[in-house]
Amino acid sequence: MGTNVYGFPLLSLLAYLPLVGAIFILFIKKEDEKKIMQTAFGVSIVTLLVSLLLIPGFDSTTADMQFTEQASWIPSLGVEYAVGIDGISLLLIVMTTIITSIAIVSSYTAINMRIKEYYVSILFLETGMLGVFMSLDFFLFYIFWEIMLVPMYFMIGIWGGGRRLYSAIKFFLYTLFGSLFMLLGILAIYFLNADPTYGTGQYTFNIIELQKLNLPLHPFQFWIFLAFFLGFAIKVPMFPFHTWLPDAHTDAPTAGSVILAGVLLKMGTYGFVRFCLPMFPEASVYFMPYMAWLALIGIVYGALVALAQKDIKRLVAYSSVSHLGFVMLGIFALNTHGITGGILQMVNHGVSTGALFLIVGMIYERRHTRLIADFGGLSSRMPIYSAFFAVTMFSSMGLPGLNGFVGEFLILVGAFEANKIYAGIAVIGVILGAAYMLWLFQRMMFGPLDKPENQKITDMNRREIAYMTPLVVFMFWIGLFPKPFIQVIEPAVEKIVQRLNSAGALAKQSSTKKTAKIQEETEETLIAINLETSKRVTD
Amino acid sequence: MAPTLPEIKLIAILPEIILAIMACALFVIDPFIKKEKKSQLGYFSIGALVLSAFSSLFLFGESITTFSGMITLDAYALFFKILFLVAAIVVVLMSIRYVQVERINLGEYYGLILFATIGMMLMPSTTDLLSFYLSLELMSMSFYILIAFMRKDPKCIEAGIKYFLTGVFASGIILYGMAFLYGATGTTNLSEIATFIQVNEITSNPSLSMAFVLLITGFGFKIASVPFHMWAPDVYEGAPTPITAYLSAGSKAAAFSVMLRIFIDAFSLSSGNWWQILWIIAVVTMTLGNLLALVQSNIKRMLAYSSIAHSGYILIGLISASEIGYAAIMIYLVGYVFMTLGAFVVIVLLCSRNLKGDQISDFKGIAQTNPMVALTFMLFALSLIGIPPTAGFVGKLYLFNAAIQGEFYWLAIIGILNSAVSLYYYFKVVQIMYTEEPSENTVLSFSPPIKVALGITGFATLFIGLYPEPIIKAALYSVKIFL
Incomplete structure (x- = not known):
């Protein structure tokens, strides 16, 4: 089934470490708040370090499951x-551990009631999230998937x-x-x-075994795909199942929004990549136009609604709907570029939107309002804040040189290969994305500082800078040098595309070799573009 | 020819005999025990139940049919006997303090619980209509008294009368159905009925259909399926809480255990179109139960409607009429017994002299005053919804398994839609526990027995959820008798 280079249950250790930490916190006295926070942070950092241990042992030349x-x-x-994990899971697992640690640090001052239960919840949540990304058995997967709710x-x-x-x-x-519904599909x-x-x-219930199944399109693949679709599309969320997202995001505490946007939403897209495409290749091709159109509606609709928001957090939430539309479009382009871009964009969205929510959280903590109209001219009072905000905003918009660009570019290439109209409509989303982001930034940061409450606002403190920095590093890293990230997921993506091809599903599309060649070329162009932009920036 | 006496093997009902002797002894000891020391009788009955459970452990692997084919002891019967005994132990544990608070600390209370248990234990053993009826009545009679045990509480009296009237009515209907069955086949023995139907290749016979419909109606009352569910909310609300728990968990499980025998053994449900009527009942039961539970403010009433809904789910197993379906019923019932009893244990915990503790709003802020109780109640709620890793999830997984395997796709879809709906009302309680501030008059009073009861139910719910293998194996082994 796979290999385990360390010969040691590293993945289980990783998954249950936060749970053990949570149970440990249960035994700390409720009043000992400092100790609770330190323990929670310590546990999340150790989990992060353990997840980093996966990287040296990971063989990025094979699509097989590793550390099984x-x-x-x-x-x-x-x-x-x-x-067990492959490249896709590895990327998401490391992202999960990083984002959870950041979420914990960002809660130190934001959460000031029922501290113990809060950190127990976060750590418990981390176990669930990690479990989802590493389960190779549907029963186990379903337990993690549900328990996290x-x-x-x-x-x-x-x-x-x-x-x-x-x-x-x-x-x-x-x-x-x-x-x-997904459970019925599994059964x-x-x-x-x-x-x-x-x-x-x-x-x-073994996922690897079940992936070998060749079912006829009608009726089995058709209906089971739909059952899985409901499960994942709600989680992503795809239009028209997105209505829970703005509410949940707006009302969640900052760390909750960060985890929700950063990790939880990725479970839906992960589900599509891990289960729907390899298990129901014919159905995936059959439903591809529908999926693509839903994704496109999500992109444009999410962006338009974001333009109209008065609440910053709601704006970011709707931008998530738009961004996840991109991810879905990439995945359902059903070619190497699209899927690679989709997966990379999952990580990008986690980093950028996570950072955006943190930024919103900081300003909310200071002013206890999230209405855009309550701000203006903040850049003069908060220079560091506005710098971080600007970088994050550019990353979210997809400015070349930053992470968002690489993902969106690959997705657009993939969509273009699949159908030129898709790429054309998706580009509208990119433009709208720039519009709502820039307009938000302009209204908050520039203009006169005319609100008296904003006069005494303080800039980011050291703790806030500390937890924002790793995210910004990733934005530049993925933006300027995405190769290691793409390399890790490449074999897994190839395997999925092959499976789509070998099922005879993509007969009309070009062969895998050709796609691989195109990919090399685009990667080169991509790096060239990035270098050029960064040069220009430095000039 | 001289009539020969049928051979009687008393060992087949050894656990019941032990329990019956102990119950009679309890009634004899009762007058000699001082009023304030009646709790000792509670411990005495726990001892009796444990003894009976031990004796049934020795009967493992036995397969005895005796009393002229009226009683059969097999793995299937033993499975349920042990389940009922454990349930009875939990019920007694949660009663010990409750009866003191409600001032109904009388010896008869425990004695009647034991007699009801004997009736339940006999039910899955019955392979004849007559012995079934006797054991059913033994259980029902005990419940008639137990439900009305708080003589000074008008609600309790109302509950008692309602349960008595509907119960007697249901028994009458069952008896009437049995008469039709006897009339059509000329025997009361279940396997002989089955043989008769098979040999004569009866597919549709008016009196057989009549018998089927009447029996379904009678059982419909006992398991509280729609449209025979009207009594449940009032009775659940009025009865003493531990008795409500026992009624909801024990008597329902007992009714299902004997339904399997009658409808599969005798009617061979897997052939013919019997399932259609059950399909409609199941769908209506789970849907109506869940929808009405949404609007309840009394937690006992809410659990009554939820228990109606659960009957609907369990019927899925009967409808699919397959090995997995029957096993699913058994697995689900095990989980159901523990999670339902557990939820009621928490209600008993809330009950004190100045607080009835049966309003959902009484659960306010328990998470802050008693985090462990809140956590355990949440576990039961998750299990009742069917969220892993709990016993309720494993049971539902098996039921939906059975539905999918039997290609009852719509039934499965309606089932999961209902599960999603049920989340709302179960989590309303969880939400009140966790997000509201505690009120001053909610003081949970712990006593060692109730802690043990909470521990048993909580542990079982979680353990079966994480490692259901032993229960699944036992269930799959037991249902072989139906194949």
Whole structure:
């Protein structure tokens, strides 16, 4: 099934470390707030370090699962404890550990009630998120997928603002609704695999085994794809299932929004890449136009609604709808460029939007308002803040030289290869994205400092600079030198594209070799463009 | 020819005999125990239940049919016997303090619980309509008294009368259905009925259909399925909380255990179109139960509607009429018993002299005053919704498994839509526990027995969720008798 170079259950250690930390915190006295925060931060940093240990042992030349662990769990059902990662998971796992650590640090002053429960929730959430990205067994996957909803529900419901209870239960209900349909889909594959006509005749939930299944498009792939689609599309969220997102984002505490945008939304897109494409290649091709159009509607609609927002956080939330439309468009371009770009954009969105939410959180902590109209001319009082804000904004807009550009570029290339109209419409989204971001920045940062409350506003403190810096480093790193990131996911993407091809699904599209060649070329151009831009910037 | 006495193997009902002797002994000891020391009788009955459970452990692997084919002891019966005994232990544990608070600390209370348990334990063993009816009545009679046990509480009396009237009515209907069945086949023995139907290749026979419909109606009352559910909310609300718990968990499980015997053994549900009527009942039951639970403000009423909905889910297993379906019913019932009892344990915890503790708003802020209780209640809520890693999830997984395998796709879809709806009302309680500030008159009073009860139910709910293998294996082994 795969290899484990360390011969040590590193992934399990990684996944359960935050859980152990959370249980440990349960035994600390409620009043000992400093110790709770330090423990939570310590645990998240150790988890981060453990996740970094994966990188030296990772072999980026193979698409096979690595660091695998496998043990029998519920033999009567064919359930195994199976974990393992490929490049896609590796990228998302490291992103998760980084974002969680940052979320914890950013909560030090923002959260001042029921501290213990808060940090227990965050660490518990981290275990769930890491588990989702490494599970190789559907039963295990489903447990992690569902269990994570509970701490997130509490984060919004207890520490949120506004209509927090409404938003929390809405988030929970929407996601549960989708995942239950996914569960039916999982059970359907489970039985089809056990049917010798279609599968191996064995009862198993093993994802790698089930990916080998070749089902006919009608009725099986068609319906099971739809069941999975509901589960993942709500999580992403794709238009028209996105309505929970602005509410949840707006009412969640800063760290909640950061984790929600940074990691939770990626689970939906991850699900499409990991399950839908390889398991239902024909259905993916069949539904490709529908998916692409939904993604395009999401891109343009999200951007237009973002333009009209008065609340900064809501604006960022709608920008997420737009950005995730890009990710979905890339994935459902069903070619190497699109999927690579989609996955890279998942990471980019996590970094940029996470950073944006942190920036909104900082200003909210100072002024306790998030209305754009309450600000103006802040750049004179908060120079460091406005610098960080500017970089993050450019990264989110997709300015060359920063991470957002690389992802969007690859997605647009992929979309162009698939259908020129898709790329044409998506470009409108890019322009609108620049519009709402720049306009937001202009209204908040420039102009006269005419609000008396803003006169005494303080700039970012050292802690805030410290947790923003790694994100900005990643923005430049992915923007200027994306090669290591693309290299890591390349084999896994190739495997998916091959699977799409070998299923005869993409007969009309060019062969894999040709696509690989194009990719090399574009990568070169990309790097050239980046270098040029950075040169210009430095000049 | 001289009539020969049928061979009787008493060992087949050894656990019940032990329990019956102990229950009678309890009634004898009762007058000699001082009023303030009646809790000792609670411990005495726990001892009886444990003893009975141990004796049933020795019967593992036995397969005995005795009393002229009226009673069968097999793995299936033992599975349920042990489940009922554990449930009874939890019920007694949560009663010990409750009866003191409600001033109904009488010996009969425990004795009747034991008798109800005997009735339940006999039910899955019955392979004859007569023995089934006797054990059903033994259980029901005990419940008639137990439900109305708080003589001075008008709501409790109302509950008692409602349960009595509907219960007697349901028993009458079951009896009527049995008469039709006997009339059509000439026997009361379940396997002989099955043989008769098979040999004569009866596919549609008016009196057989009549029997089926009447039995479904009677059982519909017992498991509180729509449209025979009206009594449940009032009875659940009025009855003493531990008895509500036992009624909801134990008597429902017992009714299902015998439904499997009758409808699969005798009617061989897998053939014919019997399932259509059950399909409609299941869908209506789960939907109506969940929708009505949404608007309740009394938690016992809410759990009553939720328990109606759960009957609907469990019927999925009966409809799919397959090995997985039957096993699913058993697995689900195990989880259901523990999570329901657990939820009621928390309600009992809330009950004190000046607070009834059965309003959802009474749960305010428990998370801050008693985090462990809140956490455990959340576990039960997750399990009742069917979110992993809990026993309820494993049960639902099996039920939906059965539905998908039997190609009842719509049933599965309606089932999951209902599960999603149920999230709303279960989490309303969780939300009140976690997000509201605690009120002053909510004081949870712990006693060692209730801690043990909470521990057993919480542990079982989580353990079965994480490692269901033993339960699944036992269930799959037990249902072999139906194949």
